[in-house]
Amino acid sequence: MIKLKLHTLLSHLHFINFDNINNLEIESIENDNRKVVKGSLFICIKGYTVDGHDFAEAAVQQGAVAVISEKPLSLSVPVIVVESTKRAMAVLSDAFYGQPSHKLHMIGITGTNGKTTTSHLIEKILSDANQQTGLIGTMYTKIGAKQLETKNTTPESLTLQKTFKQMVDAGVQSTVMEVSSHALVEGRVHGTDFNVAVFTNLTQDHLDYHHTMDEYKRAKSLLFSQLGNTYHLQKPKFAVLNVDDEASNMFIECTSAHVLTYGIDKEANLRATHIQITAQGTVFELVSPFGTHQVKMNLIGKFSVYNALASIAAALCSGVSIENAIASIAGIKGVAGRFELVDQGQDFTVIVDYAHTPDSLENVLKTIKEFAQNKISVVVGCGGDRDRTKRPIMAKVACEYSERPIFTSDNPRSEDPEKILKDMEAGVAGKRYEVFSDRKEAIYHAIETAESGDVILVAGKGHETYQLVGDNVFDFDDREIAKEAIARLKKY
């Protein structure tokens, strides 16, 4: 239990007048009035949906002893007015929890695709090297073996700093986390002291939020510019960059950290050559300052080679030898919902994958094309209330790389599923495709009509175990539905 004099805490905010708080002590920081307890400091956040300032009074009634606000509020407790409460929340959370990220070896991963996969690869390498690890990302937060649910890929600063503190208390030494572009723009990682920042790639997604690819690139660049501008021999900072993606040029410019590059097509510090991809796995030669090593892994496809290179580079920046990193990669079976096979003994292949961007869909389909012996079917939809401009492009990719594209729904959220499907269809006029707005029907149809040697890709939801329709959260797991459909064939 932390107890801190509010005066001491607020000294971390400079040029703020807080003479009116006397000897107050605070026992927690909250930005949601529903979590406030006696002794809390309540921070009002102006959100995209509601304004936290409107809940300040309720927070005080529940026991908040002081409030941080962006405007004067007439309350019975001290109100400290700051210019940006989001910024203040990052500063105060870091201070309240004792700057926990400084006590951890912090690895942050940004990029459009591959963050979850790469974070799991790095975590495996580090835990094989006997480091106590923590992980924060799309699927969950892990503190050692304990898993906690996450709402966002990268939580806001208060939750994040609290999580780091829990990690420190649990003996975690290294934390691997996905850093979304939203998080960088929203300042969710302000104050997080990263040691290693990894970039996977930049392709189209999230234009509903960032508007242009340039803005999106600028958002990603923040992870690299925020690494700092000092050199410490004992605590060096590293930027791990994919040279085959031109965005890396900008990131090299905006970071003063040591740069370690990786790539396939261009010259790099860590370069993969002689890549052989089969349905069972991938083999390549890794050329690095440590010599040439053969890497064998169960992960499939060129995109998996990039993820492996990024992970090995991050491991090198974390004190693991190249040999040990390669051995760990060899031991990885896969990451849930990423190119995950549904194998019930059927004579066709079913793959569930989280591809929900044009680039990831294209990569996965190209990889399948390399080993498919018969037709490729793809069941794919596009999320509602998310980047609409990617819908026709994803449909086009599906038609280009598969013989049997089947369009369906993927978390329509507040949108009309039929309207989302129309947006997809706008990209494929004159092409052959089928439409089943009910995702279960779409998967059943693909499986019922499969022939021997076919490959069916069920794309977009990966590890997800729900379908979001309106405000409802329905149980839905592509892997389970596919198993059900295969069982109904009564042959297996």
Ligand SMILES: CC(=O)N[C@H]1[C@@H](OP(=O)(O)OP(=O)(O)OC[C@H]2O[C@@H](n3ccc(=O)[nH]c3=O)[C@H](O)[C@@H]2O)O[C@H](CO)[C@@H](O)[C@@H]1O[C@H](C)C(=O)N[C@@H](C)C(=O)N[C@H](CCC(=O)O)C(=O)O
């Ligand atoms: C657009 C966006 O980033 N929204 C995030 C934001 O929500 P918001 O601004 O709508 O919050 P709000 O509901 O208006 O609430 C404002 C304030 O009032 C407070 N409040 C609210 C209600 C109440 O009764 N009492 C109260 O005190 C809230 O605690 C909050 O402090 O703050 C929430 C809490 O931190 C986030 O969960 C939420 O992410 C939503 C769910 C979301 O979908 N975000 C996406 C766009 C996102 O961030 N995605 C990225 C990338 C994913 C990837 O591709 O990997 C991610 O990192 O997840």
Ligand SMILES: Nc1ncnc2c1ncn2[C@@H]1O[C@H](COP(=O)(O)OP(=O)(O)OP(=O)(O)O)[C@@H](O)[C@H]1O
């Ligand atoms: N390096 C890569 N380049 C391109 N596509 C990739 C790469 N790695 C994985 N993919 C594809 O992208 C999908 C999502 O991968 P992953 O979950 O690792 O990415 P992510 O960046 O965490 O995504 P999100 O931002 O949605 O959490 C995978 O299922 C696969 O189809």
Ligand SMILES: N[C@H](CCC[C@H](N)C(=O)O)C(=O)O
């Ligand atoms: N992290 C991704 C998840 C997309 C997954 C897909 N199933 C969808 O709902 O669009 C996003 O926020 O865009």
Ligand SMILES: [Mg+2]
């Ligand atoms: Mg992710």
